[in-house]
Amino acid sequence: MATYIQIDPTQKLDPFKSVKKLPLEEYFTSGHRTCQGCESALVMKMMAKAAGPRSIILGSTGCMYVANTTYYSTSWVVPWMHTQLGSSGSAALGTSAALKVLMRKGKIKNEPINVIAFCGDGGGADMGVGAISATLTHAEYNSLILMYDNESYANTDIQLSGSTPWGANTTFSSPGKVKRIMHRRWKKNMAGMMAAGHPECKYVATICMSYGLHGMNSIRKALAIGGPTFIHSLDPCPKGWDYDPYLSHEMGELAVNSGVWPLYEVENGLLRLTGRTEQIAAGKIRRVPVRDYLLKQGRFAHFTNDDIDYFQSKIDDMWEKWLIPGVIPFRRDVEADTPPSS
Amino acid sequence: MPTAIAGKKKTVRINGCVASAQAAKYADVDVIAAYPIRPYTATMMALAQMVANGELDAEYIVADSEHSQLSISHGASSCGARVFTGSSGVGVQFAYELYSPISGSRMPVQMMIADRTLDPPGDFGSEHTDALSTRDMGWLMGWACDAQEAFDNHLIAYRIGEDPRVLLPQMVCQDGFFVSHITSDVELPDPGQVKEFLPPYKHPYPLDPRRPVSHGPQIMPEQGPPLQLERARAMEECTPVIEQAHEEFAQIFGRRYDPWVEEYMTDGADVVFFLQGGHAVTARFAIQHLREKGIKVGMVRLRTIRPYPTDRVNEVLSKFKVVGVIETNMALGSVSSGGALYAEVCGALYESPHRPLVMSFMAGMGGEAIVLKEFYWMTQKMIDAQKRGKIEKRTHWVGFED
Numbered sequence: 231m232a233t234y235i236q237i238d239p240t241q242k243l244d245p246f247k248s249v250k251k252l253p254l255e256e257y258f259t260s261g262h263r264t265c266q267g268c269e270s271a272l273v274m275k276m277m278a279k280a281a282g283p284r285s286i287i288l289g290s291t292g293c294m295y296v297a298n299t300t301y302y303s304t305s306w307v308v309p310w311m312h313t314q315l316g317s318s319g320s321a322a323l324g325t326s327a328a329l330k331v332l333m334r335k336g337k338i339k340n341e342p343i344n345v346i347a348f349c350g351d352g353g354g355a356d357m358g359v360g361a362i363s364a365t366l367t368h369a370e371y372n373s374l375i376l377m378y379d380n381e382s383y384a385n386t387d388i389q390l391s392g393s394t395p396w397g398a399n400t401t402f403s404s405p406g407k408v409k410r411i412m413h414r415r416w417k418k419n420m421a422g423m424m425a426a427g428h429p430e431c432k433y434v435a436t437i438c439m440s441y442g443l444h445g446m447n448s449i450r451k452a453l454a455i456g457g458p459t460f461i462h463s464l465d466p467c468p469k470g471w472d473y474d475p476y477l478s479h480e481m482g483e484l485a486v487n488s489g490v491w492p493l494y495e496v497e498n499g500l501l502r503l504t505g506r507t508e509q510i511a512a513g514k515i516r517r518v519p520v521r522d523y524l525l526k527q528g529r530f531a532h533f534t535n536d537d538i539d540y541f542q543s544k545i546d547d548m549w550e551k552w553l554i555p556g557v558i559p560f561r562r563d564v565e566a567d568t569p570p571s572s
Numbered sequence: 573m574p575t576a577i578a579g580k581k582k583t584v585r586i587n588g589c590v591a592s593a594q595a596a597k598y599a600d601v602d603v604i605a606a607y608p609i610r611p612y613t614a615t616m617m618a619l620a621q622m623v624a625n626g627e628l629d630a631e632y633i634v635a636d637s638e639h640s641q642l643s644i645s646h647g648a649s650s651c652g653a654r655v656f657t658g659s660s661g662v663g664v665q666f667a668y669e670l671y672s673p674i675s676g677s678r679m680p681v682q683m684m685i686a687d688r689t690l691d692p693p694g695d696f697g698s699e700h701t702d703a704l705s706t707r708d709m710g711w712l713m714g715w716a717c718d719a720q721e722a723f724d725n726h727l728i729a730y731r732i733g734e735d736p737r738v739l740l741p742q743m744v745c746q747d748g749f750f751v752s753h754i755t756s757d758v759e760l761p762d763p764g765q766v767k768e769f770l771p772p773y774k775h776p777y778p779l780d781p782r783r784p785v786s787h788g789p790q791i792m793p794e795q796g797p798p799l800q801l802e803r804a805r806a807m808e809e810c811t812p813v814i815e816q817a818h819e820e821f822a823q824i825f826g827r828r829y830d831p832w833v834e835e836y837m838t839d840g841a842d843v844v845f846f847l848q849g850g851h852a853v854t855a856r857f858a859i860q861h862l863r864e865k866g867i868k869v870g871m872v873r874l875r876t877i878r879p880y881p882t883d884r885v886n887e888v889l890s891k892f893k894v895v896g897v898i899e900t901n902m903a904l905g906s907v908s909s910g911g912a913l914y915a916e917v918c919g920a921l922y923e924s925p926h927r928p929l930v931m932s933f934m935a936g937m938g939g940e941a942i943v944l945k946e947f948y949w950m951t952q953k954m955i956d957a958q959k960r961g962k963i964e965k966r967t968h969w970v971g972f973e974d
Binding site: 308309322 | 602603605629630631633635636637639640641643644645646647648649650651652653655669670673677772779780781783784785786787788789790791792795
């Protein structure tokens with residue numbers, strides 16, 4: 231069969247064996263102004279470490295732009311460029327295409343260079359979803375889109391996004407005297423949507439940097455596999471979720487262990503549940519009640535028991551009624567969805 | 573000293589869109605970002621064919637929107653690629669967010685515009701409002717009046733925009749249909765001539781892991797003005813680069829353009845039309861007729877609106893008694909309550925000791941041709957004003973008045 235897609239060689243990025251074997255070099259260093267306990271800054275640091283020095287990183291508008299690249303004190307050791315809020319996908323595409331053609335024409339040295347574009351949930355799941363989707367269909371261009379999801383527009387004072395969980399208190403959905411639940415949309419299933427909708431995309435994964443090695447190795451796999459790839463990272467945010475900053479790591483663990491945030495990867499079309507999620511699915515460990523996760527966060531402090539039960543029932547549905555648990559929300563039977571009255 | 577190379581130049585009969593595509597081919601662009609919208613889209617159709625036929629080695633990317641077209645261009649240009657993109661009408665507006673970031677990061681992206689009326693009501697016709705609405709975003713900008721000039725403008729614009737003293741993006745505009753879809757003879761140069769005129773693009777600070785840089789960082793309010801001043805200076809100081817590029821173009825290709833304005837039969841003229849783009853072709857014809865009847869009318873066609881040649885416009889227009897600005901664009905509620913050009917003209921003339929009367933004509937709106945009798949009607953309005961010594965009103969909607 232003829233080869234229709236010419237994918238340029240990628241770097242060899244074997245998985246890190248253990249935390250102790252990580253390289254010491256940092257490519258995202260001091261100079262940033264992120265909040266105490268910011269999990270997304272950790273994602274940036276580990277993403278850059280996993281990718282290594284032969285990388286170009288593009289950042290669309292969001293916390294990780296505004297707080298990370300203060301003029302004269304950029305924290306990026308690798309080349310970095312700002313892209314517009316909805317441009318992570320398209321800017322990655324253009325950058326990757328430019329490298330490809332400039333190398334082909336002999337204008338720059340022919341060598342594999344990682345192209346990573348990151349976006350927040352606002353830039354990715356809301357404004358930029360079209361451009362990311364398009365990029366994932368351009369199979370001949372190597373790039374990774376990493377969506378760091380802190381579940382709100384956290385840089386502009388915590389407004390809800392398409393990725394904010396149901397019922398959360400944000401500055402666009404504060405509970406009032408008449409309406410307790412102002413945010414009545416369920417969180418967008420970005421990774422599942424990207425995996426299901428882009429059959430030529432070779433790698434989609436969900437990560438949470440509370441499990442750092444897992445997250446870094448997912449990033450390395452995404453970069454090494456070639457073509458456009460997508461990673462969705464859930465990042466606890468002390469400011470937006472309203473909890474004490476020292477709890478960030480624990481909050482990520484609770485998101486995974488309560489089943490709210492399933493970890494999985496889709497590699498060349500093959501779905502694999504990973505990390506703790508795999509153990510939950512295999513029945514080796516039990517899911518923690520979502521109550522334990524929700525009530526540690528001020529953004530859910532207005533929840534009644536009904537609200538918590540409803541949230542739990544939606545998570546149970548995800549695990550018990552979805553045809554592919556935690557991944558794709560197709561069901562076996564039609565059922566009514568009845569949220570509590572607000 | 574550049575020398576003209578006869579070599580392999582040839583004359584072909586093509587329209588403005590294809591002329592633009594040919595120019596991109598001769599410029600050996602690296603990345604093309606396409607998205608369909610009439611009428612510019614014929615340029616991208618032609619380029620797709622060239623890439624498919626191996627006539628041009630470029631990455632041809634079909635984007636998912638104009639916003640993505642410009643984002644792709646931004647990323648590609650930042651790596652040091654020569655980038656070509658384009659749009660029309662509402663497409664130009666859909667990409668609006670990117671215009672300032674691209675000029676602010678000093679990326680010489682080139683965008684071809686074949687004008688189209690903005691919605692509503694979904695009119696395909698040409699009106700300059702689409703590109704003109706972006707005129708203050710830091711892009712070099714000017715209109716061609718025929719396919720040959722469109723071809724030439726693309727090469728000249730790359731040469732200016734990529735000059736290390738300038739590094740600014742360029743909008744190379746032509747009227748939808750009147751230029752983009754009218755076929756005429758276009759001389760295609762010998763590739764050697766283009767090579768001599770247009771050096772390879774080399775951005776001083778590309779995204780390169782060997783020399784890491786951060787593009788477009790977040791700044792504090794006090795850091796903004798110096799950066800804005802630099803961009804303003806680049807726009808101001810590119811004047812000699814523009815003039816030099818046109819001079820060398822004339823020497824190498826044998827076609828000489830005044831970079832700023834074309835004066836047509838302005839010798840001894842009392843009244844002149846001031847306009848941009850393709851309607852100049854009809855205007856020349858109308859002026860010939862009127863001159864035969866002894867009417868002292870001429871035309872001044874603006875070739876470059878950004879950077880705006882304030883002093884030149886002042887100097888040229890001060891010679892006349894009445895200036896009739898043909899707008900071909902909408903600037904609702906603006907100075908003249910008509911189009912955007914009126915204020916540009918009046919601004920340039922304010923310091924003149926011999927200010928002519930200035931009136932604005934809303935003509936060619938919605939993509940309608942400006943016919944000869946409308947040029948005669950407008951000339952009469954200018955002559956009336958000259959006799960009266962003052963204008964009747966600032967803006968006339970041509971075709972809606974007696």
